[in-house]
Amino acid sequence: MQLGANADSLLALDTDIPDPTDFHSPSLRQLDSALRCTICSEWFDAPVTLACGHCFCSLCARNYINDKSECPSCRKAVNEVHLRANPVMEEVVSVWKLARPIILELLKADAEHRRSPNKTRKRKRDRSGTSRIPAPQSSEDDIESIAGPSNSTKTKKKTRSPPLSSSIRGGGNGDDGRVDDEENGDDEDDVFEEDVQSVIPTSDSREEELENDVDNTDNPPLSDGLVSCPLCSVRVKLETINTHIDSGCRLNPLVPDGNGDNKEKKRSSLDVKGQWSKIMGGARSAKLKAKATAKGKGKYNETTSDDQADCQPLPKESYAVLKDRKIKDMLLAYQLPTNGDRNTCIARHSRWVMTYNANLDKSLAQRKSPAELRAELRRWEELQKANAKRRERERESGEAVGEDVVRYQKANKTEFARLVEVARGSSFGKGKGESSTNPQSKAPSSTASVSASERGPPRSSVPMKADSVRNRKGVGGGDDDDDDIIVVDSEEELMIVPGAGS
Amino acid sequence: MASISSRRLQKELKEIKTEGCPVGITLLEAENFDKWLFSIEVMGESQYQGEAYTLMFRFPPMYPIESPAVQFVVDQTHQSPVHPHVYSNGHICASILGTDWSPVLSVVSVCVTLQSMLASCKKKERPPDNDQYVSRAPDNPKKTRFHYDDDTV
Numbered sequence: 294m295q296l297g298a299n300a301d302s303l304l305a306l307d308t309d310i311p312d313p314t315d316f317h318s319p320s321l322r323q324l325d326s327a328l329r330c331t332i333c334s335e336w337f338d339a340p341v342t343l344a345c346g347h348c349f350c351s352l353c354a355r356n357y358i359n360d361k362s363e364c365p366s367c368r369k370a371v372n373e374v375h376l377r378a379n380p381v382m383e384e385v386v387s388v389w390k391l392a393r394p395i396i397l398e399l400l401k402a403d404a405e406h407r408r409s410p411n412k413t414r415k416r417k418r419d420r421s422g423t424s425r426i427p428a429p430q431s432s433e434d435d436i437e438s439i440a441g442p443s444n445s446t447k448t449k450k451k452t453r454s455p456p457l458s459s460s461i462r463g464g465g466n467g468d469d470g471r472v473d474d475e476e477n478g479d480d481e482d483d484v485f486e487e488d489v490q491s492v493i494p495t496s497d498s499r500e501e502e503l504e505n506d507v508d509n510t511d512n513p514p515l516s517d518g519l520v521s522c523p524l525c526s527v528r529v530k531l532e533t534i535n536t537h538i539d540s541g542c543r544l545n546p547l548v549p550d551g552n553g554d555n556k557e558k559k560r561s562s563l564d565v566k567g568q569w570s571k572i573m574g575g576a577r578s579a580k581l582k583a584k585a586t587a588k589g590k591g592k593y594n595e596t597t598s599d600d601q602a603d604c605q606p607l608p609k610e611s612y613a614v615l616k617d618r619k620i621k622d623m624l625l626a627y628q629l630p631t632n633g634d635r636n637t638c639i640a641r642h643s644r645w646v647m648t649y650n651a652n653l654d655k656s657l658a659q660r661k662s663p664a665e666l667r668a669e670l671r672r673w674e675e676l677q678k679a680n681a682k683r684r685e686r687e688r689e690s691g692e693a694v695g696e697d698v699v700r701y702q703k704a705n706k707t708e709f710a711r712l713v714e715v716a717r718g719s720s721f722g723k724g725k726g727e728s729s730t731n732p733q734s735k736a737p738s739s740t741a742s743v744s745a746s747e748r749g750p751p752r753s754s755v756p757m758k759a760d761s762v763r764n765r766k767g768v769g770g771g772d773d774d775d776d777d778i779i780v781v782d783s784e785e786e787l788m789i790v791p792g793a794g795s
Numbered sequence: 796m797a798s799i800s801s802r803r804l805q806k807e808l809k810e811i812k813t814e815g816c817p818v819g820i821t822l823l824e825a826e827n828f829d830k831w832l833f834s835i836e837v838m839g840e841s842q843y844q845g846e847a848y849t850l851m852f853r854f855p856p857m858y859p860i861e862s863p864a865v866q867f868v869v870d871q872t873h874q875s876p877v878h879p880h881v882y883s884n885g886h887i888c889a890s891i892l893g894t895d896w897s898p899v900l901s902v903v904s905v906c907v908t909l910q911s912m913l914a915s916c917k918k919k920e921r922p923p924d925n926d927q928y929v930s931r932a933p934d935n936p937k938k939t940r941f942h943y944d945d946d947t948v
Contacts, residue, residue: 310802310805310806310809312806312809312810313810314809314810314813314814331898331899332803332859332860332898332899333799333802333803333859334802334803334806334807335802353799353898356860357860357898360860365897365898365899366897366899368897676798676856680856680857683856684856701930701931702931
């Protein structure tokens, strides 16, 4: 049908989606996938934690919980009100997004270096000569703080780098060895002593290039210990970047070319004032906020950032009891279009509530403006329409089959009626003998009781079985595709295999 | 805009291509994000030694929130395995493909689960209601509401 188009998109996507498999080292690959939502495989976007502790993107979790009130990972019961934003995970992800290209670049450089040691070593020494002198200190600091898990002292880091590069050279078969290499780097000091001197400076210069690429700014290099805030692009001291981000980019908009000590003082005074005005809820905080955001991408004006700071999640509506007029009013209240029939409006509003609430699970600085959310909603609706059309086409192409079923049901109506009668008679526990002598007594109206009576001695009874059977009854009841449904018995329940290892 | 489903499938595909599938499972075809084919073979001692079957995945637009439609391919050259939970038209009765689907499951994890379902089979036989079901089964197994009552597998 759309094979050509899809194949194209497949190829197009292939190049630009970052993926855990970008890393050859198993530990880095695990790190990258550990920071991804298991539903959408993207990095956590507005991560939320459920009551059971599992973490998902807010929108993914809400989307799924809408259908089914259980944790996708462990199936524990969960409710949308149990979702709690996880700002720590959000921060980890945003830092990882920055560190990732740097690590990849370093790994690539190391791999090149390994492949042709003599040539690259010479070249890299030349390059390092220029970049090493101005900023060795700060960029080493950078590596340490960004590399995260392998955080270490300066001397330790020097011993760490060579094993990392050796792991690349190892090729495909030494997986376990590689992990060890990275963890016990100290063992190999002597062997790699020479390499240390060539590898380390290379990393420095490489990283500076990268840092500039990523930020796309023409700020001076990192010799002053400043980094660009990933959110508002304001230059901040590296040690304070986290506090800065946590404050929603309000604290510490430093002037890059000041003296370090002065900046420190200025910052702390701003800090204090900012915190006080936050407590007092005064106008000062709004002013600070406006100042900070004006320096950034200018995403919000003063009013929206204030609005967003105070906003509460939207309640879920029970649309069934609402009149059309009321639903349209609710849409208008958020400047959403009111075209389309009642169902379209309901779908639009409930999706709006979902994305709006998911947006609130982000930290203040990461939140999208209502206008952006509206644009997303529009794109979502277009996608829904396309999907609906696709389904329609499929239904038309597969019509023959559908008719067959209908015809079959009509032709065998009397038979079905008889089965229903038999099943009714056997329900509520009295029908064990009946159902076993008459295996055809499995009409929809009585599946639950039939199955209960059928679970006889031959099957070993596991304690949780009764519960799971009861749960399934509840779920099965709410299906609205009854026309197409055929009930089949004597089947199985499989254990979930979360990982792939067989 | 790339939808969530195609992005997620894209990642699954990339992982399969770089890391390979578990032993006994091979990707046969993944030309698009609608339909993938896998070959599945039970390794080691089992009822199905030396037999390979073809598994077809069809993905709905809401994947992974919605479960994929999974069945064995049955045509002139392919057969479905004879198994108490697999119908002769290729439909599979497994709770994880229906009510117990969870979006954290993936194509590979479904393959592994079905592989282990075959591996643990003691006796090759069709489901007791095979003929009855096959004669009126819908084209898409997702339209069937299976009743899962064997917790032992």
